[in-house]
Amino acid sequence: MILDGALPEAVARAADALAAGELVGLPTETVYGLAADAGNDAAVRGIFAAKGRPADHPLIVHVANQAGVARFAAEVPAFAGRLIDAFWPGPLTLILPRRPGMAEAAAGGHPTVGLRCPAHPVAHALLAACAARGVHGLAAPSANRFGRVSPTTAAHVAAEFGDALLVLDGGACDVGIESTIVDCSRGAPVLLRPGQLGQTDIERVAGTRLLSKEELSAPDPQAPGMLLAHYAPNAKLRLMEAAQLRTALDILGPDAAHIAVYARTPLRSASARLIVRRMPDDAAATAQQLFAVLREFDAAGARLIWVETPPADAAWDGVRDRLTRAAASA
Structure with a gap:
């Protein structure tokens, strides 16, 4: 309710x-x-x-x-x-x-x-x-x-x-x-x-x-959100560099189906069945929508989720942490 x-x-x-x-x-x-x-x-x-x-x-x-x-x-x-x-x-x-x-x-x-x-x-x-x-x-x-x-x-x-x-x-x-x-x-x-x-x-x-x-040599205290695999959608999630995404989509061509892509880099695909969401260039904006996007991909029936690897700078640490743990569940 x-x-x-x-x-x-x-x-x-x-x-x-x-x-x-x-x-x-x-x-x-x-x-x-x-x-x-x-x-x-x-x-x-x-x-x-x-x-x-x-x-x-x-x-x-x-x-x-x-x-x-x-x-x-x-x-x-x-x-x-x-x-x-x-x-x-x-x-x-x-x-x-x-x-x-x-x-x-x-x-x-x-x-x-x-x-x-x-x-x-x-x-x-x-x-x-x-x-x-x-x-x-x-x-x-x-x-x-x-x-x-x-x-x-x-x-x-x-x-x-x-x-x-x-x-x-x-x-x-x-x-x-x-x-x-x-x-x-x-x-x-x-x-x-x-x-x-x-x-x-x-x-x-x-x-x-x-x-x-x-x-630290001492073991970590027990705390929330510390599991290696966490925050996982139903579909298998994979982190990929932009070049890897382009290559994979070119290889699949029109046969790309049941795949969802979340990327900052503009991508082209010959498949009308590919699900694509544009990742914001801003880390805070990406964090705000990240989990909702993953849920949308699941609801759309995606079996694979390909996410462009976040930038290496510190502003993206939180997003990178969540995506890395989600990918570890695959």
């Missing part, structure tokens, strides 16, 4: 459902989430069951403001506090030491917890309404089956879980890919997942260099 998230009565109905231990589809600026009361382990286990997600694969907990951090985190390093001040509300998740006994199921039983304050007005309205009902944080991974393409509209969520799930419609997501994740639990900031927020901005605010996962 999709309700207009701009209506106070719809937000109240969703908050009542969450307080009762039910699941709700939640719009954020990144992607839509499948939300439950982070303090209700039984409700959170419902998320894992609905998604088919392993119970030890942790979820991000969404809080209304900085005050919500103290409820779930045992400590906040000074550099993490600076990141919160600068980038919340926004598409940044911080991994922090977890307060014992809090969000046990949402954290997958791990000693850390991922926290984020979303920048979507419907999400904020829902978090405030939930707080009035004694619910002070929402566990909310992407509202899709585990490992599949993330949803960026309310209709995507309904297509995944059916009419029985209450979904607040907040329009198409502005960012379109999941949040940047920075691990703040090891004394220095470590980039676990790229997103819209870039490394240069994070380092400027943190006042220290942002380490990569590969620089």
Whole structure:
């Protein structure tokens, strides 16, 4: 059931459902989430069951403001506090030491917890309404089956879980890919997942260099979005350079069918059955539409999706990460 998230009565109905231990589809600026009361382990286990997600694969907990951090985190390093001040509300998740006994199921039983304050007005309205009902944080991974393409509209969520799930419609997501994740639990900031927020901005605010996962000998903490294969459409996805795309289309000629192409480079094909979408030259615009395009290709019956490899510059890191993981599922 999709309700207009701009209506106070719809937000109240969703908050009542969450307080009762039910699941709700939640719009954020990144992607839509499948939300439950982070303090209700039984409700959170419902998320894992609905998604088919392993119970030890942790979820991000969404809080209304900085005050919500103290409820779930045992400590906040000074550099993490600076990141919160600068980038919340926004598409940044911080991994922090977890307060014992809090969000046990949402954290997958791990000693850390991922926290984020979303920048979507419907999400904020829902978090405030939930707080009035004694619910002070929402566990909310992407509202899709585990490992599949993330949803960026309310209709995507309904297509995944059916009419029985209450979904607040907040329009198409502005960012379109999941949040940047920075691990703040090891004394220095470590980039676990790229997103819209870039490394240069994070380092400027943190006042220290942002380490990569590969620089540390210690194992990574369990965090969302860390699987090699993830974000996958039903069709097999392959990343290809422009020259490879041209050659492949020339070889297939008029026989190209059940193939969808997403590329910045103008391409020609002798086949009228080829599905082609133009990839924007801008990384942010590509991120905003990426998951919706992959879902469109699936809906059109594509069996193969060929995507032009994104540019190597840092602005494309988030898009490149999602496409690389989607291709690994093929």
